[in-house]
Amino acid sequence: MADKNEILAGLAEIVNEETGLETEEVQLDKSFTEDLDIDSISMMTIVVNAEEKFDVKIPDEEVKNLSTVGDAVDFIANAQG
Amino acid sequence: MTATLNQPTPVAATQVMGLGAYRPTEIVDNEQICQWIDSSDEWIRKRTGIQTRHRAPADVSVTDMAEGAAREALEQAGLQGSDLDAVIISTVTHPFQTPSAAADLAHRLGATPAAAFDVSAACAGYCYGVAQADALVRSGLAEHVLVIGAEKLSDFIDNHERTISFLLGDGAGAVVIGPSATPGISPSIIRSNGEKWETISMESSLLNFRDTLAEARRAQDASALLDTENRLWPTLRQEGQTVFRWAVWEMAKVAQEALDVAGITADDLSAFVPHQANIRIIDEMVKQLELPESVLVGRDIVDAGNTSAASIPLALHRLAKENPEISGGYALQIGFGAGLVYGAQVIRIP
Numbered sequence: 001m002a003d004k005n006e007i008l009a010g011l012a013e014i015v016n017e018e019t020g021l022e023t024e025e026v027q028l029d030k031s032f033t034e035d036l037d038i039d040s041i042s043m044m045t046i047v048v049n050a051e052e053k054f055d056v057k058i059p060d061e062e063v064k065n066l067s068t069v070g071d072a073v074d075f076i077a078n079a080q081g
Numbered sequence: 082m083t084a085t086l087n088q089p090t091p092v093a094a095t096q097v098m099g100l101g102a103y104r105p106t107e108i109v110d111n112e113q114i115c116q117w118i119d120s121s122d123e124w125i126r127k128r129t130g131i132q133t134r135h136r137a138p139a140d141v142s143v144t145d146m147a148e149g150a151a152r153e154a155l156e157q158a159g160l161q162g163s164d165l166d167a168v169i170i171s172t173v174t175h176p177f178q179t180p181s182a183a184a185d186l187a188h189r190l191g192a193t194p195a196a197a198f199d200v201s202a203a204c205a206g207y208c209y210g211v212a213q214a215d216a217l218v219r220s221g222l223a224e225h226v227l228v229i230g231a232e233k234l235s236d237f238i239d240n241h242e243r244t245i246s247f248l249l250g251d252g253a254g255a256v257v258i259g260p261s262a263t264p265g266i267s268p269s270i271i272r273s274n275g276e277k278w279e280t281i282s283m284e285s286s287l288l289n290f291r292d293t294l295a296e297a298r299r300a301q302d303a304s305a306l307l308d309t310e311n312r313l314w315p316t317l318r319q320e321g322q323t324v325f326r327w328a329v330w331e332m333a334k335v336a337q338e339a340l341d342v343a344g345i346t347a348d349d350l351s352a353f354v355p356h357q358a359n360i361r362i363i364d365e366m367v368k369q370l371e372l373p374e375s376v377l378v379g380r381d382i383v384d385a386g387n388t389s390a391a392s393i394p395l396a397l398h399r400l401a402k403e404n405p406e407i408s409g410g411y412a413l414q415i416g417f418g419a420g421l422v423y424g425a426q427v428i429r430i431p
Binding site for chain 1: 128359
């Protein structure tokens with residue numbers, strides 16, 4: 001179990017590893033596609049790495065609902081619930 | 082007392098004896114693709130790795146391409162068509178429901194009366210074909226089997242759709258499989274997952290096309306007819322994200338399993354030749370498998386695009402030509418695609 005700040009920090013590391021973006025740029029209100037310029041393939045890589053890191057399942061059909069970093073943090077927090 | 086049946090005498094080991102390739106001369110670059118879809122050369126390269134793909138002209142068929150690849154593979158194997166006991170063509174783009182492309186090819190090669198049949202396993206078709214050929218030879222039912230992955234995908238795409246058409250190219254790659262003194266083909270993994278049948282699929286069926294065409298004719302509505310032809314001719318579609326996830330993380334496990342059942346590790350490989358679906362799938366698989374840098378990786382997709390069943394033998398042929406020192410080394414090959422189906426094995430490179 002991790003709190004939302006820990007999830008955000010963990011997610012930022014995953015995004016950094018996949019895209020090279022600085023971790024500070026990964027904020028809750030940032031859109032994966034619009035703000036962070038993450039394409040669908042990188043998004044899948046991030047999703048799979050997040051599943052492993054946080055020990056949750058993020059189904060394919062759920063991924064399209066995760067438009068912002070905050071959406072992803074909330075989903076992971078709830079899934080860990 | 083019931084008489085005892087004869088059964089064929091098995092042979093202990095098999096190998097790939099020759100490789101062949103056919104690449105159509107017509108080249109389609111990303112600039113041309115961008116006339117059809119709103120994209121850019123940079124976008125396509127970044128997301129797929131593809132710079133060009135080969136496409137065959139109207140007068141070159143799947144069987145013509147298969148023949149070109151087959152003749153080269155036979156030559157390297159030191160065999161003639163008459164030495165073949167079976168001809169297998171893996172294809173999803175031979176435009177006849179029947180007869181098979183393989184029967185025509187067997188005749189062209191002088192292989193008659195060799196067994197001849199087509200395999201429909203999409204991008205896994207070549208690995209399925211190798212598994213089948215290996216089993217035929219080891220069982221003693223055949224001595225030499227020709228396996229070809231041959232595709233003219235350009236006949237079954239819609240240049241204006243964005244999920245898959247711009248990735249696809251035409252071509253053929255062939256191997257000849259025969260008996261060996263030492264093991265040259267590992268136990269194959271060939272499997273399916275029909276639950277994901279729709280993730281890569283034709284958008285409509287031929288029956289749908291026929292019926293809508295007939296309806297437009299009855300109504301004597303020429304505009305509907307034109308629209309019908311544009312919309313309903315069966316072309317390929319895919320759910321890219323779902324396929325990407327499956328291809329990388331599920332298929333990397335299968336590739337590892339293929340190594341395990343072969344009784345070797347990644348350190349023993351000379352080459353890794355995955356289906357050429359997308360450079361980022363290939364790169365991610367290499368990462369997942371933790372391949373040592375000494376292992377050459379097939380990246381033919383950059384110039385050839387995704388050629389479905391032809392992609393692995395084309396990439397293998399290129400690696401072997403450009404790096405003759407890998408002859409005698411092991412190549413891990415894995416195909417995966419519409420079905421969903423997948424197949425993998427390790428072969429000794431001829």
